[in-house]
Amino acid sequence: MKLKLATALTALLVAGPAMADLVVPNLSYRTGPYGANGTQYADGFNDYFTLLNERDGGIGGEKIQTPECETAYNTEKGVECYEATKGNGALVYNPLSTGITYQLIPKVSADKIPLYTPGYGRTSAKNGKVFEWVFNAPANYWDGASVAIKYLLDQNGGDLKGKKIALVYHNSAYGKEPIRTLQELSKKHGFTLSELPIDPPGQEQKSQWLQIRRDKPDYVVMWGWGVMNQTAIQEAANIRFPMENFIGIWWAGSEVDVMPVGDAANGYKSLTFNGVGTDYPVYDDMKKFVIEPGKASQGGQFVGSALYSRGMYAAVVIAEAIKKAQELAGSSAITAPQLRDGFEALDITPERLTEIGLPDFGPEIKMSCDNHGGSGMARLQQWDAGAKKWSLITEFTEPDQDVLNPLIAEDSEAYAKEAGITPRC
Amino acid sequence: MEFLYASEVLVNGLMAGVMYALVALGFVLIYKASGVFNYAQGVMALFAAMTLVGIMEGRVPFAHLINAMFGVHVSHFGWTVPAIFGIALTALIMVGLAIAVEKLVLKHLVGQEPIILFMATIGLAWFLEGLGDVMWGADVKVLDVGLPQGISDGIEAATNDWLGYGFFIDKLDIWATVIAAALVAALVGFSQYTKQGRAMRAVADDHQAALSVGISLRFIWIMVWSIAGFVALVAGIMWGTKSGVQFSLSLIALKALPVLMLGGFTSIPGAIVGGLIIGMGEKLFEYFIGPMVGGATENWFAYVLALLFLVFRPQGLFGERIIERV
Numbered sequence: 001m002k003l004k005l006a007t008a009l010t011a012l013l014v015a016g017p018a019m020a021d022l023v024v025p026n027l028s029y030r031t032g033p034y035g036a037n038g039t040q041y042a043d044g045f046n047d048y049f050t051l052l053n054e055r056d057g058g059i060g061g062e063k064i065q066t067p068e069c070e071t072a073y074n075t076e077k078g079v080e081c082y083e084a085t086k087g088n089g090a091l092v093y094n095p096l097s098t099g100i101t102y103q104l105i106p107k108v109s110a111d112k113i114p115l116y117t118p119g120y121g122r123t124s125a126k127n128g129k130v131f132e133w134v135f136n137a138p139a140n141y142w143d144g145a146s147v148a149i150k151y152l153l154d155q156n157g158g159d160l161k162g163k164k165i166a167l168v169y170h171n172s173a174y175g176k177e178p179i180r181t182l183q184e185l186s187k188k189h190g191f192t193l194s195e196l197p198i199d200p201p202g203q204e205q206k207s208q209w210l211q212i213r214r215d216k217p218d219y220v221v222m223w224g225w226g227v228m229n230q231t232a233i234q235e236a237a238n239i240r241f242p243m244e245n246f247i248g249i250w251w252a253g254s255e256v257d258v259m260p261v262g263d264a265a266n267g268y269k270s271l272t273f274n275g276v277g278t279d280y281p282v283y284d285d286m287k288k289f290v291i292e293p294g295k296a297s298q299g300g301q302f303v304g305s306a307l308y309s310r311g312m313y314a315a316v317v318i319a320e321a322i323k324k325a326q327e328l329a330g331s332s333a334i335t336a337p338q339l340r341d342g343f344e345a346l347d348i349t350p351e352r353l354t355e356i357g358l359p360d361f362g363p364e365i366k367m368s369c370d371n372h373g374g375s376g377m378a379r380l381q382q383w384d385a386g387a388k389k390w391s392l393i394t395e396f397t398e399p400d401q402d403v404l405n406p407l408i409a410e411d412s413e414a415y416a417k418e419a420g421i422t423p424r425c
Numbered sequence: 426m427e428f429l430y431a432s433e434v435l436v437n438g439l440m441a442g443v444m445y446a447l448v449a450l451g452f453v454l455i456y457k458a459s460g461v462f463n464y465a466q467g468v469m470a471l472f473a474a475m476t477l478v479g480i481m482e483g484r485v486p487f488a489h490l491i492n493a494m495f496g497v498h499v500s501h502f503g504w505t506v507p508a509i510f511g512i513a514l515t516a517l518i519m520v521g522l523a524i525a526v527e528k529l530v531l532k533h534l535v536g537q538e539p540i541i542l543f544m545a546t547i548g549l550a551w552f553l554e555g556l557g558d559v560m561w562g563a564d565v566k567v568l569d570v571g572l573p574q575g576i577s578d579g580i581e582a583a584t585n586d587w588l589g590y591g592f593f594i595d596k597l598d599i600w601a602t603v604i605a606a607a608l609v610a611a612l613v614g615f616s617q618y619t620k621q622g623r624a625m626r627a628v629a630d631d632h633q634a635a636l637s638v639g640i641s642l643r644f645i646w647i648m649v650w651s652i653a654g655f656v657a658l659v660a661g662i663m664w665g666t667k668s669g670v671q672f673s674l675s676l677i678a679l680k681a682l683p684v685l686m687l688g689g690f691t692s693i694p695g696a697i698v699g700g701l702i703i704g705m706g707e708k709l710f711e712y713f714i715g716p717m718v719g720g721a722t723e724n725w726f727a728y729v730l731a732l733l734f735l736v737f738r739p740q741g742l743f744g745e746r747i748i749e750r751v
Contacts (some may be wrong), residue, residue, distance in 0.1 A: 023485070030563060031554075031558070031563070031672070032672055033671075033672050033673045033676060034673050035558075035563045035672055036563055036564050036565045039563055039564070069649075115489065171720075171721040194721060196722070197494040197719065197720045197721035198721060199721045199723065199724045200727075201671075201673040201674070201676055203664065203667070203668050203673055203674075204441060204680070204723065206435075206437050206441055206595075206708065207434065207708050207711040207712060207723065208713070208720075210433060210434060210437060210593060210712075211712075212595055214430055226669060226671075226673060227668050227669070228671035230668045230669050231667065231668040232567065234668060236574055236669065237574075237575060238574060238575045238593075238595055239576060239593060240575075240576060256564070256669075257670075258567055259565070259567060260566075260567045260668065262567070262569075262671030263576075264575070294496065298489070299489065299492055299493075299498070301500075344716065
């Protein structure tokens with residue numbers, strides 16, 4: 001009996017995913033200070049691939065495996081997860097952490113495995129000439145900063161001269177990403193920018209909000225994650241800062257960020273590049289093939305939430321890239337370099353999104369050899385505390401490419417010089 | 426006006442210090458009675474707050490596990506429990522936890538080096554962290570025991586009339602101050618005027634001597650861990666009300682460390698005074714110096730301040746002076 005048990009256990013340990021399957025490791029975090037956020041994203045990511053497996057038999061007849069590895073949003077653990085899973089035929093990584101992304105960029109470049117970082121990671125990775133293996137469509141942090149400022153311009157009749165905007169940010173690689181862009185935009189549009197860093201995790205922000213109370217900025221823009229978001233929204237409510245003048249990046253725009261604050265969070269706004277809720281045709285199939293048969297990740301308790309939807313959207317883009325790669329390669333069993341070709345030829349049109357069952361869920365994603373970041377379009381959503389749901393309040397808006405393109409070129413070229421990369425395309 | 430701004434920062438710093446002191450108190454109680462630095466104190470605050478929310482909302486403990494094992498879909502019992510009963514029930518669970526810790530961990534480590542006991546509390550922290558998630562789920566929970574939050578209109582109006590500038594004071598901070606004061610008074614009263622309190626102090630002074638006069642070390646340990654569990658519950662309620670009950674609540678222990686270094690590991694008044702000094706110091710430093718160095722100085726400054734105190738007074742402000750003769 002013991003021998004049988006040991007044999008079964010050994011078989012389980014060494015088997016891993018079947019080599020014929022398409023392997024998309026899910027570097028998730030369900031524990032630690034950001035576990036509440038990471039769990040929902042990971043569930044959405046898993047469930048879409050489960051749907052493809054159950055409904056379509058996978059992609060092109062190949063089943064998809066999504067082995068999970070817990071990173072706890074810790075950079076060292078994230079790198080360990082990458083090293084532990086890359087040998088199993090991993091096709092692409094999506095670690096949901098800017099810190100982990102920065103560490104993985106040189107590794108995936110050496111190993112020739114695509115790294116897909118939608119809405120996070122290194123912004124200048126949009127330049128595919130330098131970052132051959134990294135993709136960050138549909139939008140990056142600089143796009144987010146620009147779309148937020150464009151929205152404020154719209155709100156102020158196209159003029160932000162003399163206005164004061166405060167940036168409250170997570171004092172980390174992630175939180176610092178938009179500073180450069182906002183500084184450029186403040187020069188261009190004549191608003192005053194004040195920068196208020198908050199040490200992670202961010203439960204204590206009294207000093208920063210007292211400063212906001214004294215300085216009376218017209219708007220506050222936030223780059224936060226985890227408990228920092230709830231605390232900031234609560235502190236804003238405490239000092240009676242008008243919620244409609246408070247805009248978070250998409251990582252500060254989920255239900256977990258506003259629910260703990262209750263009614264006081266009503267009117268808070270955030271950027272987003274994906275739809276929210278279950279009012280999309282894809283959920284008919286999701287219900288039939290995944291949720292009702294009990295195959296949903298973690299029981300499906302977060303289906304339709306902002307972060308679940310974003311995780312699902314990442315899976316949609318990866319699945320479409322795999323499909324495109326299979327077409328290009330003429331084979332269903334693709335390799336990681338072939339998937340890079342699939343990403344570079346990807347064109348998810350509004351019509352295709354409708355076919356998938358997600359009409360108007362995200363902006364069109366069209367990538368190429370030199371453009372790994374898509375259009376950069378994002379929109380705004382606003383929290384309705386009474387109905388406990390997000391409402392979309394703008395259409396997808398393009399960022400100010402005149403400001404962003406030179407910044408991306410400058411940053412990516414500096415990286416190319418430092419890493420000894422010869423630009424391609 | 427600059428003076429008024431600085432005064433507002435100072436008052437808010439003192440209030441923040443009270444919140445830090447609430448966490449530090451739990452450490453002091455256990456260290457004082459058993460010489461153990463309880464690494465799990467922050468996680469105990471998280472566990473207590475999660476349990477309180479779970480009880481109040483009528484959540485089914487281990488629902489996720491039950492659903493996975495038996496293919497059912499249970500999550501809530503369908504009832505809610507008033508805050509006061511929820512707090513009482515959670516306090517009882519924390520007593521149960523104290524008994525379990527004594528019986529399963531401490532009892533087996535009597536006479537071991539302090540570092541062994543410290544390591545055991547690290548294990549306890551990991552265990553409790555996992556247990557809390559499995560019991561109640563890792564989602565962010567809303568804790569509402571009826572404590573008010575937001576700017577105190579009365580203080581704002583009064584200071585505006587009096588000084589020409591309305592001070593911001595958070596109502597939750599005022600409550601935290603009142604509750605912390607009551608807690609400290611109760612703890613001091615208990616340790617000074619009750620038989621068990623005196624026994625606790627005797628154990629703190631000398632384990633062997635206390636044992637020789639018939640004091641049960643095991644009972645005292647259970648009692649102290651229960652009180653620390655209750656203090657953790659109070660800290661969990663305050664911090665959980667402020668920013669939701671979630672894993673980060675356990676990290677507030679990091680805020681208590683400089684308070685302990687400054688106030689001393691063995692003094693209840695030290696925890697309070699240490700908390701006030703750290704809270705006030707870090708906020709004023711951030712206000713005056715922060716903008717010159719890019720901000721976010723608070724965490725850093727708290728430890729620097731504590732280290733400075735350590736240089737001149739290694740036992741902390743109120744700690745017992747350790748004299749070892751060779």
